[in-house]
Amino acid sequence: MAKRRAAADGEGVLIATYFAPLAADAPGAFSLLDDCAALTPTPGHDLILKTDPIREGVHFFSDADAADIAWKALAVNVSDLVAKGARPVGYVMALSFPEEPSARWLKKFAAGLKAAQTAFGLTLLGGDTDRAPGPLSVAITAFGEVPAGKMVQRGTARVGDRVFVSGTLGDAALGLALVKRPLAAIEMRLLSHQCDFVMDRYDRPTPRVALAPLLLAHASASMDISDGLLKDAGRMADASGVALAMEFERLPLSDAMTRALAANAERMRDVVAHGDDYEVLFTVPEAGVATFVSAARALPFRMTEIGVVKKGAGAVIAGADGKPLVFDKSGYEHF
Amino acid sequence: MAKRRAAADGEGVLIATYFAPLAADAPGAFSLLDDCAALTPTPGHDLILKTDPIREGVHFFSDADAADIAWKALAVNVSDLVAKGARPVGYVMALSFPEEPSARWLKKFAAGLKAAQTAFGLTLLGGDTDRAPGPLSVAITAFGEVPAGKMVQRGTARVGDRVFVSGTLGDAALGLALVKRPLAAIEMRLLSHQCDFVMDRYDRPTPRVALAPLLLAHASASMDISDGLLKDAGRMADASGVALAMEFERLPLSDAMTRALAANAERMRDVVAHGDDYEVLFTVPEAGVATFVSAARALPFRMTEIGVVKKGAGAVIAGADGKPLVFDKSGYEHF
Numbered sequence: 001m002a003k004r005r006a007a008a009d010g011e012g013v014l015i016a017t018y019f020a021p022l023a024a025d026a027p028g029a030f031s032l033l034d035d036c037a038a039l040t041p042t043p044g045h046d047l048i049l050k051t052d053p054i055r056e057g058v059h060f061f062s063d064a065d066a067a068d069i070a071w072k073a074l075a076v077n078v079s080d081l082v083a084k085g086a087r088p089v090g091y092v093m094a095l096s097f098p099e100e101p102s103a104r105w106l107k108k109f110a111a112g113l114k115a116a117q118t119a120f121g122l123t124l125l126g127g128d129t130d131r132a133p134g135p136l137s138v139a140i141t142a143f144g145e146v147p148a149g150k151m152v153q154r155g156t157a158r159v160g161d162r163v164f165v166s167g168t169l170g171d172a173a174l175g176l177a178l179v180k181r182p183l184a185a186i187e188m189r190l191l192s193h194q195c196d197f198v199m200d201r202y203d204r205p206t207p208r209v210a211l212a213p214l215l216l217a218h219a220s221a222s223m224d225i226s227d228g229l230l231k232d233a234g235r236m237a238d239a240s241g242v243a244l245a246m247e248f249e250r251l252p253l254s255d256a257m258t259r260a261l262a263a264n265a266e267r268m269r270d271v272v273a274h275g276d277d278y279e280v281l282f283t284v285p286e287a288g289v290a291t292f293v294s295a296a297r298a299l300p301f302r303m304t305e306i307g308v309v310k311k312g313a314g315a316v317i318a319g320a321d322g323k324p325l326v327f328d329k330s331g332y333e334h335f
Numbered sequence: 336m337a338k339r340r341a342a343a344d345g346e347g348v349l350i351a352t353y354f355a356p357l358a359a360d361a362p363g364a365f366s367l368l369d370d371c372a373a374l375t376p377t378p379g380h381d382l383i384l385k386t387d388p389i390r391e392g393v394h395f396f397s398d399a400d401a402a403d404i405a406w407k408a409l410a411v412n413v414s415d416l417v418a419k420g421a422r423p424v425g426y427v428m429a430l431s432f433p434e435e436p437s438a439r440w441l442k443k444f445a446a447g448l449k450a451a452q453t454a455f456g457l458t459l460l461g462g463d464t465d466r467a468p469g470p471l472s473v474a475i476t477a478f479g480e481v482p483a484g485k486m487v488q489r490g491t492a493r494v495g496d497r498v499f500v501s502g503t504l505g506d507a508a509l510g511l512a513l514v515k516r517p518l519a520a521i522e523m524r525l526l527s528h529q530c531d532f533v534m535d536r537y538d539r540p541t542p543r544v545a546l547a548p549l550l551l552a553h554a555s556a557s558m559d560i561s562d563g564l565l566k567d568a569g570r571m572a573d574a575s576g577v578a579l580a581m582e583f584e585r586l587p588l589s590d591a592m593t594r595a596l597a598a599n600a601e602r603m604r605d606v607v608a609h610g611d612d613y614e615v616l617f618t619v620p621e622a623g624v625a626t627f628v629s630a631a632r633a634l635p636f637r638m639t640e641i642g643v644v645k646k647g648a649g650a651v652i653a654g655a656d657g658k659p660l661v662f663d664k665s666g667y668e669h670f
């Protein structure tokens with residue numbers, strides 16, 4: 001058979017060198033030599049789709065490490081899939097560069113993607129690269145699978161269900177503060193390893209892949225909290241036609257956040273009203289809580305009950321005095 | 336059951352007003368109220384995936400009609416699906432606005448998407464909108480279906496196969512020239528309706544949806560020619576490890592291009608080396624040509640045999656004198 005080759009133009013060479021190795025495990029990616037990818041769905045399953053681009057200046061800084069940019073671009077999409085109960089399968093990616101990227105940058109970027117793929121269990125299937133004025137943009141569309149009809153929706157929480165959240169809240173907000181100003185560590189009273197931890201939480205959010213099967217089995221509603229707990233809980237409440245009543249005292253905090261909060265109570269805002277957490281907010285019917293909690297013990301991250309679903313509307317987080325916490329801005333606004 | 340509502344934030348209102356109606360036919364789009372979409376694949380079929388964003392200043396002008404931008408954003412992706420033999424099914428879309436778009440712009444944009452959806456036979460499944468500095472960007476990932484394993488690849492042309500192309504070539508190049516400078520019509524000697532025709536070919540490329548089943552049944556290799564015939568034929572040749580030998584005299588031209596070419600022979604370059612055609616280049620084994628040609632008569636657009644697959648490498652278009660046409664630049668360069 002004749003030997004197949006990549007196109008000998010700029011885009012072809014770039015793809016063959018840096019991106020084709022990331023697609024090696026997917027036969028339907030055709031080594032990125034074709035115009036489209038083919039994905040063979042598992043019989044009896046729905047494909048879950050998410051597209052969430054990230055851009056320099058909005059989602060990351062111009063001095064961000066290329067490997068971190070790649071990781072985050074994939075993580076923000078996989079986080080949504082996982083919150084729907086899906087097993088990540090693959091992704092396509094459109095890269096837009098304001099200028100021709102350096103080989104060093106591309107090598108790091110590809111390494112970051114490779115690390116994220118391995119951690120999250122999915123594979124590059126196809127993509128597009130071009131040059132356009134404006135900020136560097138990484139637009140990923142990710143695919144996951146759930147048994148047919150089983151996607152865990154955000155609008156299906158029911159009165160009486162218990163509200164849970166994965167991991168810890170607000171760490172990425174501290175990480176962002178440190179990325180902007182390293183000396184902020186002093187007023188936060190963070191130890192050195194805590195600084196590393198919160199910056200890692202900002203740069204490399206970890207989708208809760210292992211949680212997905214438990215959500216399928218036990219959750220009544222679920223979503224990831226990329227725009228902050230209060231705002232996203234409000235969205236779940238709106239979509240479900242219920243109220244979510246939570247308590248600040250029950251929210252899961254890392255050691256780092258506990259210290260930062262002791263130093264400055266205004267950090268409460270970072271816990272409930274900052275974006276970038278990429279944890280999962282979900283509800284479990286009361287009758288299923290014990291079974292769920294027992295199953296969740298095997299997970300390598302925390303799972304915390306933080307409130308209850310009630311009749312009414314909106315999301316409320318009560319402070320230590322029982323009164324609702326109010327902030328001037330409840331979470332990240334896209335417009 | 337409690338009434339479900341869209342989130343009452345800027346992004347939620349925007350989506351509910353302008354985009355949710357476009358997703359009304361897809362139950363898995365959940366009225367765009369959820370974080371992900373679910374797509375139930377037809378049993379025994381592969382999903383074909385394509386992501387190709389368009390950006391202001393690169394793929395369209397800042398004064399372009401919002402409806403045309405929307406149409407083109409969808410068309411460039413569907414064109415690729417169709418060239419692979421796929422039936423278009425759905426798409427997700429990420430919109431990035433440099434500033435808050437006006438209601439008038441959004442209404443037109445949504446109308447253009449609706450028209451394109453109807454023409455191409457697919458439905459909005461989900462998406463993302465945000466504000467970011469830089470040009471307006473419309474990033475669509477489109478999905479189609481083919482029977483499992485049947486995607487028509489670009490790298491499977493065989494020596495002896497005949498080379499075909501759909502429609503007519505170079506019209507979009509004339510359209511672009513008119514968009515840039517209306518008075519170019521005079522030197523092109525175009526009649527008024529021909530000006531409309533070529534501008535429409537530039538603004539509203541029409542994916543050859545009806546061709547897809549015939550490609551599945553008859554084509555050995557196929558791809559769309561978004562970057563110009565000569566360049567994309569070269570890619571097919573490279574990917575297949577063969578040579579594509581074509582003749583300029585056989586290339587299908589519209590009446591408009593025939594006039595423009597008579598007025599200025601340098602327009603040959605527009606026929607073979609300009610992007611934006613969005614026609615399909617494909618090969619048919621010699622033994623299947625008669626059957627294919629007979630079946631293709633039912634199509635509402637032209638199908639033309641323009642050359643043959645030979646041993647060797649690269650794509651060549653011979654001029655009237657039998658010598659290969661050579662251009663300083665063979666097609667659109669992304670880098």
